[in-house]
Amino acid sequence: MQEESLDRRARKKAQTRREVKEAAQRLFAERGFEAVTIADVADEADVAVQTVFNHFCTKEELYFADRTPWVDGPARAVAGRRPGTGAVATVQSWMAHQVMAYPAMIGWADRRQYVDVLQASASLRVHERELLRRCEHQLSRALHATWTQQLEGDVPNLRLPADLISGVLVAAGRVMVVEQRRLAMGPEPSLTRRAEVDGLTLGAIEAIGLGIQLVAARPDAPLALQLVAGLEKDAPPDEDVAAQFVPGHDGHDGHDGGAGAA
Known part of the structure; x- marks a missing residue:
């Protein structure tokens, strides 16, 4: 039961991260990078601002998230x-x-x-x-x-x-x-x-x-x-x-x- 609970939390965390990333990158494409704030991203993803920061430290990290396989x-x-x-x-x-x-x-x-x-x-x-x-x-x-x-x-x-x-x-x-x-x-x-x-x-x-x-x-x-x-x-x-x-x-x-x- 404990392992199942951990797996469920991990899936939920991954889903939230994906939703925040997709919301942010959609806003960046529509408005440009500089015009979008973390608060805008939180509103778009329907999460708290702190939730965004729990997954991404900066706006720049949000922009490049999952877009740079060339790094490694x-x-x-x-x-x-x-x-x-x-x-x-x-x-x-x-x-x-x-x-x-x-x-x-x-x-x-x-x-x-x-x-x-x-x-x-x-x-x-x-x-x-x-x-x-x-x-x-x-x-x-x-x-x-x-x-x-x-x-x-x-x-x-x-x-x-x-x-x-x-x-x-x-x-x-x-x-x-x-x-x-x-x-x-x-x-x-x-x-x-x-x-x-x-x-x-x-x-x-x-x-x-x-x-x-x-x-x-x-x-x-x-x-x-x-x-x-x-x-x-x-x-x-x-x-x-x-x-x-x-x-x-x-x-x-x-x-x-x-x-x-x-």
């Missing part, structure tokens, strides 16, 4: 890939899938509205950058963990290549998404321009993995980087993992997903 997507790709596949290669492929899916995704009315509201709010853009830093941190931890496991023990200074590689990968993904967003929301680009951006996207992401190998081959390369390069050399991506959570993949409509951010 790269780290999940590293942790979930099959043995024998490369961590870096899998993340590179994951990012390429996400960025290349962006033009189609931005064509959906609800996602276009999501971006319009985001771009109109300075506080949302600041929060989005915080989410990107979280993405970078989680990816670094995942890389460090998988390399430590593969090397059967911690290696001095292994954290540094994990931080550097995650920083470069996340920054490259962000820049490419911004450019895809600019194309998608501006005048219809020429086929040549679209091909240029797509080619640069894939080329820039691929170059990161090649760069690791080039730097590691230098005589003065740090041991940690040499070891990482050895683990990653010629290791293929896990394409099944890389394609997960991409809009349209396996019936996922991408309403609350897609690549990050500006």
Whole structure:
């Protein structure tokens, strides 16, 4: 009976959270982010203001709730890939899938509205950058963990290549998404321009993995980087993992997903 009561309370809590989130995001879409207050959200969801805060600390958290699978997507790709596949290669492929899916995704009315509201709010853009830093941190931890496991023990200074590689990968993904967003929301680009951006996207992401190998081959390369390069050399991506959570993949409509951010 006690377990049943706990389950019932957990379901009720999850339902309330969902109703508050949906009410808030509906108001943000209708009025814009800045014009909506927490009191407005509470009224719309028919709950007390404190109930909103019990589930979400800030308005920004409400706006992004369940809309940012890309924050932990790269780290999940590293942790979930099959043995024998490369961590870096899998993340590179994951990012390429996400960025290349962006033009189609931005064509959906609800996602276009999501971006319009985001771009109109300075506080949302600041929060989005915080989410990107979280993405970078989680990816670094995942890389460090998988390399430590593969090397059967911690290696001095292994954290540094994990931080550097995650920083470069996340920054490259962000820049490419911004450019895809600019194309998608501006005048219809020429086929040549679209091909240029797509080619640069894939080329820039691929170059990161090649760069690791080039730097590691230098005589003065740090041991940690040499070891990482050895683990990653010629290791293929896990394409099944890389394609997960991409809009349209396996019936996922991408309403609350897609690549990050500006």
